[in-house]
Amino acid sequence: MSTTQGIKTVLHPVTDLAAAKSVYTALLGFPPQTDESYYVGYEAGSQHVGLVPGGGQGMASPIAYWEVPDIEAKLAEVTAAGATVKEPVRDVGGGRLVATFTDPDGNVLGVLQDR
Template sequence: MTDGLQTIVYPVTDLVKAKALYGALFGAEPTADTPHYVGYAVAGQDIGLDPNGHAAKGMTGPIGYWQVDDINKRIAALVEAGAEVREEPRDVGGGKLIATVIDADDNVIGLLQP
């Protein structure tokens, strides 16, 4: 089961400039602010800026992360339905797991287990 699209992560090359721009857009200060990730809570959604998204993770644009109860079970169901695992589940802090799969058209689907 999915609890909806809860998180969107944007790859950025200049975190300082991106933080200024998105801060102006949201009219808010970040809820998480580290050299590796800046996050905002906006209108019930988490919006992240990832300075390693392009180079280290191969992100070509924003990725929406669908919140799921059991990330491994959901990945198995998606693979059975034709998806391919792009990034295996990994802990991004506090026990929160993220992973990505791609569909037959190379669209990236993000999964997040709180």
């Protein structure tokens, strides 16, 4: 069984990226490290906070991403335990792999692996 390094990334779906960026910049007290039309990201301590315009890939609410050393192994473990893969592993750039799954109650959880 592989372990996680905890929740390191939380992505928030937003309808107005500029308005959300203003609020999160005020909340965190510094500008984003990534500021693109398709994604705004902040590094706050050891956590990454991301804003995804248009709700991202069907995001209805924020998704917490658990950092894991082997994303494929972790997905196999959680599906064997009763989870259902929502979005399979995909590379989102910079060597980062992400995937989402639902628990038995339909809550969406994410896992990520940095190569």
